[in-house]
Amino acid sequence: MLTNYAPKWSETQGDWVCDFYESGRRHRWRLGIRDSKKQKVTGPAAELRYRQLLNELLAKTSEDGDVIFAEAVRNYDASEEQRRKLANALEHFEAVPVSKISKESFWKAGRKHFPNGSLETVGREFVGPAHAAINQQLGSSPVRRDDRRRERFLLPDEAAGCRRRPAWRASSDLGTSSVEYGKLLLS
Structure with missing residues (x-):
């Protein structure tokens, strides 16, 4: 076993x-x-x-058994970049118990820390690393996400041109291989 x-x-x-x-x-x-x-x-x-x-x-372990956020960050096995990002969250939640921190409070603090940042920036730079530290402290597994590689979509005039030309010629015009071009046509 x-x-x-x-x-x-x-x-x-x-x-x-x-x-x-x-x-x-x-x-x-x-x-x-x-x-x-x-x-x-x-x-x-x-x-x-x-x-x-x-x-x-x-x-x-104390009677309530709760750990403060600073201790959770200290216990978190993070890279140097993640430590830098967690320093932002520590400014807001250093002495707060982990069980008292909600997802909404992370987002509000992140918006205060990055007032002109997009939601993606707040999530990547503030909320994500802080949640990772808390999840490890609580013993839950990390959040798994699907592969989010960017895909290139054809512009309308490129798509119209693909229908009129043979595959070998259109693929060279687009800068893609014929195999990739075939995948573009099938999708």
Whole structure:
């Protein structure tokens, strides 16, 4: 049975490694078992370490069990660019508990921070990174979105020209290959 703390062999470190998220934090440690063939020994060792970690986390949890936004951002495993974007949200929500922050409050604060920005800018620069930090803290999975690659649509005069010319000539005029041109005609 695979658990979230299941150890994995690391060739680079030459050791069994546990790497997982618990309570919004990333936990990584080496088990100190340097033999790649001792997988049966690593399971109980990892479980013992995991139980110790859970007991420590339960002892630290307050009665209400709520975490402030600044702590959620600190626990978030983000790139440098995301950290820069999260600094904007920290200005507005630093001491606010995570459970008290609504989606509407993120959008309102984002509009205050980017008064002339479009909704896409506010969502990309403010709301998205802040939601990612909160989702990780709450243990929910990230929001999955469909592929949003831009597509090139033909202008009306280009489309009219495509109907009159052979495919090989029209494709060279548009700067696309004949395969791409065929896809344009079929769609």
